[in-house]
Amino acid sequence: MTKLLTRDTDNNGITTLTLNEPDQRNSLSMAMLDALSEALTDIATDDTTRVVVLGAAGNVFCAGHNLKEIRDQLDSYEFQLALFDKCSKVMQQVVNLPKPVIARVAGVATAAGCQLVASCDLAVAADSARFATPGVNIGLFCSTPMVALSRNVSRKHAMEMLLTGEMISAARAEQIGLINRVVDESMLDETVYTMARTIAGKSGHTLKIGKGAFYQQLEMPLAEAYDYTAQIMADNLQADDAREGICAFLEKRKPEWTDS
Template sequence: MEANLLTMLQREDSNGVATLRMQRPLQFNALSEALLDALQHEIDAIAADPAIRCVVLAGAGKAFCAGHDLREMRSHPQLDCYRQLFLRCSRLMQSIQALPVPVIARVHGVATAAGCQLVASCDLAIAAETARFAVSGINVGLFCATPAVALSRNISPKRAFDMLVTGRFIDAATAADWGLINETVAEEELDAAVARKVSEIVAKSPAAVRYGKSMFYRQRQLALDEAYDYASEVMARNMMEQDAGEGIDAFLGKRQPVWAF
């Protein structure tokens, strides 16, 4: 990755956990083209790395992510430029969901527009009680169409549409109640809460988690009978994994399982 991209995103790996921290604090981690490229580069690298078992996505400074970089967008007022920008962003969001390991959004400050889309695209999200969420493009004459895709797959259509056409902010408690995030904690406890969730995930069978994430999203797009057929095949294949045999034997033997890595 080019040096200028490295300054946009910090990656730290520890015990199978990759933490990606967006590094544009003065711009509230707005998604410039360079930051989008940096995120895509790391997500692609993680997808090919069997040693990574969980990802944490965070932002430096006072905010998680303020969405697209509007100043940069206005500097290239051509339709093809905008098409390519939103396609690149959409690819990133889909890559996060397609990643074979869980991605946890660590949210503080604001998550607006494409920043809210990032939260909705992650598998799990834990936020500080002071965090706020909005898809506020409508306030500048731009309907948040691509954020609407992820948002409407997290919360009810009427709540999503309300946010999209009013641009209003919701607080962390409301976001949790609506299903946009999993949990809210005091800001000083945010890192500890994320660490607890990571620990819960990495304590499980890596094979089972990978089977599970892929299956979870695919079955949601299928008809009920197709979903059960697909889930049955996935579960049968999962049963053939060493971890499944070890886990069941450990349960029957009343001992802790030892997972294959």
């Protein structure tokens, strides 16, 4: 049996997770979600991982939930609730992971696959990639994908995708803020891993603080967000890496991070 999810970590601390079920369009079956959850749980405390790249084998990034699996469980409300709850928790694991996550998108990302892209901190796509939340076309509104989508793009752009179910190009996805960059497919890996290496060269402790604070402050009123981030910055300054970084900058040398 093909391993659903492969994992590889290079010498730069970049861990690549690859959805590896192309014959199933890399769908988020319960088994795939379990594999992702297990990997993310392990990576959260893995000191060798500094950045995660999330990609997929084949010509489809992820087609969302496995509709055959859902069809076979149409009479089981318990399974349906468990599936969507598991998916929601995996998306939150991506957001809450104390390491940056970059989506490497080649091919199509639809429904929960689009949700997965939106849940990543950064996303780079090949110019041939396409995106959609097409649940409305089959009578199943993309309600859980809507959560991640609406936190990445404006309300009207999100509603257009959700209400029409139409596919959008990578260029359009970049325009509305769903992804960061569109590149020629031949340049996808170079672009993704250059970005990953740049981030991996920063203080891991600082990245953890910053990523956590970013998502926390988004949900706060303005004054509360400033109070919260002022405290975060003061706390950050107590870290060894902050002190090393400031001294290195003033002394015009490269900092030596200890991730503490």
